[in-house]
Amino acid sequence: MDKLDAKIPQGPLAEKWTNYKAHQNLVNPANKRKLDIIVVGTGLAGASAAASFGELGFNVKAFGIHDSPRRAHSIAAQGGINAAKNYPNDGDSVYRLFYDTIKGGDYRAREANVYRLAEVSNAIIDQCVAQGVPFAREYGGLLDNRSFGGAQVSRTFYARGQTGQQLLLGAYSALSKEIAKGSVKMITRSEMLDLVVVDGRARGIITRDLITGKIERHAAHAVVLATGGYGNVFFLSTNAMTSNGSAAWKAYKKGAFFGNPSFTQIHPTCIPVHGDFQSKLTLMSESLRNDGRIWVPKSKEDAEKIQKGTLNPTDLPEEKRDYYLERRYPAFGNLVPRDVASRAAKERCDAGYGVGSTGLAVYLDFEDAIKRLGRHVIEARYGNLFQMYEKIVDENPYETPMMIYPAVHYTMGGIWVDYELQSTIPGLFVAGEANFSDHGANRLGASALMQGLSDGYFVLPYTIQNYLADQISVAHVGTDSPEFDAAEKSVKEVIDKLLAVKGTDTVDTYHRRLGMIMWNLVGMGRTGEKLKKAIVEIQELRASFWKNVKIPGKNEMVNMELEKALRMTDYLELGELMARDGLLREESCGGHFREEHQTPEGEAMRDDENFSFVGAWEYTGENKEPKLNKEPLHFEFVEVKQRNYK
Amino acid sequence: MDLTLKIWRQPSTDEKGKFVDYQVQDISADASFLEMLDVLNEQLVVNDEDPVAFDHDCREGICGACSLYINGRPHGPDKGITTCQMHMRRFKDGETIVIEPWRAKPFPVIKDLMVDRTAFDEIIRAGGYISVGTGGMPDANAIPIPKRDADIAMDAASCIGCGACVAACKNASAMLFVAAKVSQFAMLPQGKVEARERVQNMVSKMDELGFGNCSNTYACEAECPKEISVSHIARMNREFFSSKLISEKEK
Amino acid sequence: MSKSLSYSSITKKIVLSLAGLFLISFLVVHLLINMLILFDDNRELFNAAAHFMATNPLIQVFQYVLFFGFILHIVLGLIIQIQNWLARPVRYNRKGYSELSYFSKFMIHTGAIIFIFLIIHFANFFVIAKFGHIDPITYDSGNTYEDLGLLIIKLFEDGIYVIFYVISILLLGFHLDHGFQSAFQSLGINHSRYTPFIKTFGTLFSAVITLGFISIPLVIYFF
Incomplete structure (x- = not known):
């Protein structure tokens, strides 16, 4: 238990971060040159961290699996980024952003972390504007805001439907500047396959060059993981094809605790599944809920007719439609948080009111908005999303209502970190979606970008110095140590073992099977029964995988099947831990x-008495049950209430 | 639908490549182009053949990883989308589809349809940024920017760095890519400070890497998945011209 | 040559466009003078103008500028083209398809044919006028000029030459059509308000120049 010291600074909530910064240890410029930092992952969190470390004067090595840092999946975030600027003068404040985030996360996040996130949010916007990020502006030349789910103020800054792209390009340009300067060395198309821990400290990583297959060793004084989430364990998700949980999983197996692995966000507005060939799901920005109204037919008969294609949704009169979010949550209406909206959609579809040929979809209707604002306004706001929808579904959303259904989108869980974003392995820091820290059990829209950049630009550059300050006497860490030898050997063994299976089923068939187990049993509606079943089924699938998987070719080449298989071995273990965590949390x-x-009305019922803690799982060895450690959550500054969006 | 695919296969950069014909059956019209290739690859793996390597990631048209030259057009026959957003309903049953990698000297083939586009990163490193460090920035609203200027900057900034402009250009010129970045910063007050050095450094890096010269055929604009306008190239030319005229001679 | 290779791509394009636009201005003067041949039967106007062009000292100086312009335009065009070929060592199996102006892709080809035409044109007229002998003709006004006009008329009575001339000028027209607006783009002049005008003007201008030049041999041959 003593391992789980969250290191929350003393003092009132609003002064904690200031106090921390005032009293932390720093590294002087001459010493920074002597210190090496490895950053794995160059999305928003990784690129911003690597660039900031480089500016400070550290020697940075940054690793990415893509050909360029600009391709990281942060780029796909559409809607926006929150900040407590209160430019619209609608009553926003740092406290309110903090409060909304804590409440949105259903009181399962650490107060101090979330407050810091809200506190630095404004600096992020300033930083991005200075970098040339072309945020949307009003005619007066000032920044525009829009509203997002779970908030009653407009605090979301955006750049058309491409906010993530623009912020990532901002971080990428900062990173490029440092690479040009020589302070950051960028290693692309390289995947981390293990973490190296020497004398209890994170000292390096083992990577595989994705072009040549070469296994390489890299050493440093500290390692930062910014490798994103593990939503792809579900096979179908809104994540990119190569987004994966392997780096985090390797860290877990080397001793970092895994926090709240079962906390998965199912995003309500995705394009429904429509075939078994499908490789991924496409998200439609939550911003659509600003103007779109969600409904299903009031009667099952109408729903069935629509499913069969005999009734056109536009022909269904107003009084026969059930705008169920507006009905159930009059205060927030269509802008309830994501978990609430997703669950409500599932509830309606499970009850037989779903639409589309599969019955697993609800309508997101812009008819009223088009009538009220005119088609051109809707086109200006969401044109690219509508076009994207039309391309995929082959229906014109200006004329027929869009069909949406929830899909796996984000993982709030991740490597457990303390206030300094340091894991239970000293010297291993974790940022962005890869850590568990700020979103509790549910993330609000437009908060992921905020957290990634907050960690990378404004938190890690401080907290990592507090760690490195006592490392200045350590000379450059070498890679010739028994720990590096062992790590490299084990990586090579896994690769050889995989290639030697020579079975009959492709990696994707296993991934699909795992995805089905996860979605059906560890998805939106979990029960103790289902979760227990999931654990057994995943174990069986894992055994089958190691007997039957088929990987062509060899290691020393571009071998995407091998890459997928390596990630798959981790999903097959991670999925089980997710189920365990879900099972534990009654x-x-x-x-x-x-x-x-x-509750009788079908709302989530928390048990603060028994479960107001972070479940931090500790690896105990191959095929052994992991150990649960609890970090109790204390709410000193907010009153813990049942969430109410009615 | 059943299709014949004529795909460029090349084991590695240094080895010779050739076209190989493949058959795929029962492809759903709702599948995306890359999902169709997934089906092919699954088939190849089952038959102990080497799957076709191609870059892809987000599959929603924003990461810029996918890069196929399909039937003579980068990202295939539709305007304004990437390969991953193109669906098979765009093709006819029984059709033969020719799939090639991007072709340009600065984009060497790594394997099959996968090319090395790090040349683009090198161009960005030559000046595609505003040299500000982290922290200590003025308030985001301190400098108002006319909405029109911000919108033009955003048009330019929407570039996904896929390289379709280079692939489409008969000269393998990277002007649209470079111009998009130069233009984005030229439209913003924050970018003005380094505007002169930026345009000169980025253009000379582009030339050094061996991209061709622009001859204003505008194929880049026609094939750009984000439909970035060649007016940005004109803006870059203007910026370049005036920076050359105004800036002091290098020592 | 090596120096010009080291100039940046945009510098080369800018110089190429400036040279091109300058050559266009020469075309206008050339056409206006040529048209004179159609306005009287005894070619006095034309020969007078030709005489002026051949003797005026300012024009003589300008002639070198013009030569320089031609050479610059041609050499730069070639360098750019060679670099462009080198930029794609492995070609596509399927030819690139573009919805845009067809001839924009063939500037080097139309340019090459125009260059060949230019050499023949030079041999036919300029070299003879400058170094050869042309019979003088004395007009009623008392002025005596070399009868360059007669040389033209004789040449244009040869049908094959007329066909060659007409085709070359047509290609020149296509070269101009793309080149005109392209020059403005290279110079950085692209504006939602003016570019459509520039494009339309360029096309009309190219048509006028082409039709103007073509009309002369056709009139002479057929009438």
Whole structure:
């Protein structure tokens, strides 16, 4: 238990970060040159961290699996980034952003971290504007805001439907500047396959060059993981094809605790599944809920007719439509948080009111908005999204309502970190979606970008110095140590073992099977029964994988099947831990919904008495049950209430 | 639908490549082009053949990884989208589809349809940024920017760095890519400070890497998945011209 | 040559466009003078103008500028083209398809044919006028000029030469059509308000120049 010291600074909430910065240890410029930092992952969090470390004068090595840092999946975030600027003068403040985030996360996040996130949010916007990020502006030349789910103020800054892209390009340009300067060395198309821990400290990584297959060693004084989330464990998700949980999983197996692995966000507005050939799901920005109204037919008969294609949704009169979010949550209406909207959609579809040929879809209708604002306004706001929808579904959303259904989008869980974003392995820092820290059991829209950049630009550059300050006497870490030898050997063994299986089934068939187990049993509606079943099924699937998987070719080449297989071995273990975590948590909170624990109206029922803690799992060895450690959550500054969006 | 695919296969940069014909059956019209290739690859793996390597990632048209030259056009026959956003309903049953990698000297083939586009990163490193460090920035609203200027900057900034402009250009010129970045910063007050050095450094890096010269055929604009306008190239030319005229001679 | 290779791509394009636009201005003067041949039967106007062009000292100086312009335009065009070929060592199996102006892709080809035409044109007229002998003709006004006009008329009575001339000028027209607006783009002049005008003007201008030059041999041959 003593390992889980969150290191929350003393003092009132609003002064904690200031106090921390005032008293932390720093590294002087001459010493920074002597210190090496490895950053794995160059999305928003990784690129911004690597660039900031480089500016400070550290020697940085940054690693990415893509050909360029600009391709990281942060780029796909559409809607926007939150900040407590209160430019619209609608009553926003740092406290309110903090409060909304804590509440949105269903009181399963650490107060101090979330407050710091809200506190630095404004500096992020300033930083990005200075970098040339072309945020949307009003005619007066000032920045425009829009509203997002879970908030009653407009605090979301955006750049058309491409906010993530523009912020990532900002971070990428900062990173490029440092690479040009020589302070950051960028290693692309390289995947981390293990973490090296020497004398209890994170000292390096083992990577595989994705072009040549070469296994390489890299050493440093500290390692930062910014490798994103593990939503792809579900096979179908809005994540990119190569987004994966392997780096985090390797860190877990080397001793870093895994926090709240079951906390998964299912995003309500995605394009429904429509065939078994499908490789991924496409998200439609949450911003659509600003103007779109969500409904299903009031009667099952109408729903069935629509499913069969005999009734056109536009022909269904107003009084026969059930705008269920507006009905159930009059205060927030269509802008309830994501977990609530997703669950409500699932509830309607499970009850037989779903639309589309599969019955697994609800309508997102812009008819009213087009009538009220005119088609050109809707086109200006969402044109690219509508075009994207039309390309995929082959229907014109200006004329027929869009069909949407929830899909796996984000993982709030991740490597457990303390206030300094340091894991339980000293010297291993984790940033962005890869850590568990700020979103509790549910993330609010437009907060992921905020957190990634907050960690990278404004938190890690401070906190990592507090660690490195006592490392200045350590000379450049070498890679010739028994620990590096062992790590490299084990990586090579896994590769050889995989290639030697020579079975019959492709990696993707296994991934699809795992995805089905996860979606059906560890998805939106979980029960103790289902989760237990999931654990058994995943174990069986894992055994089958190691007997039957088929990987062509060899290691020393571009071998995408091998890459996928290596990630798959981790998903097959991670999935089980997710189920275990979900099983343990006998309550419903945020994205974690246990059907046994709901109010009579079907809302999530938290159990603060017994579950107001972070579940931090500790690896105990191959095929052994992991150990649960609890970090109790203390709410000193907010009153813990049942969430109410009615 | 059943299709014949004529795909460029090349084991590595230094080895010779050739076209190989493949058959795929029962492809759904709702599948995306890359999902169709997934089906092919699954088939190849099952038959103990080497799957076709191609770059892809987000599959929603924003990461810029996918890069196929399909039937003589980068990102295939539709305007304004990437390969991953193109669906098979765009093709006819029984059709033969020729799939080639991007062709340009600065984009060597790594394997099959996968090319090395780090030349683009090198161009950005030559000046595609505003040299500010982290922290200590003035308030985001301190400098108002006319909405029109911000919108033009955003048009330019929407570049996904896929390289379709280079692939489409008969000269393998990277002008649209470079111009998009130069233009984005030229439209913003924050970018003005380094505007002169930026345009000169980025253009000379582009030339050094061996991209061709622009001859204003505008194929880049026609094939750009984000439909970035060649007016940005004109803006870059203007910026370049005036920076050359105004800036002091290098020592 | 090596120096000009080291100039940046945009510098080369800018110089190429400036040279091109300058050559266009020469075309206008050339056409206006040529047209004179159609306005009287005894070619006095034309020969007078030709005489002026051949003797005026300012024009003589300008002639070198013009030569320089031609050479610059041709050499730069070639360098640019060679670099462009080198930029794609492995060609596509399927030819690139573009919805845009067809001839924009063939500037080097039309340019090459125009260059060949230019050499023949030079041999036919300029070299003879400058170094050869042309019979003088004395007009009623008392002025005596070398009868360059007669040389033209004789040449244009040869059908094959007329066909060659007409085709070359047509290609020149296509070269101009793309080149005109392209020059403005290279110079950085692209504006939602003016570019459509520039493009339309360029096309009309190219048509006028082409039709103007073509009309002369056709009139002479057929009438």
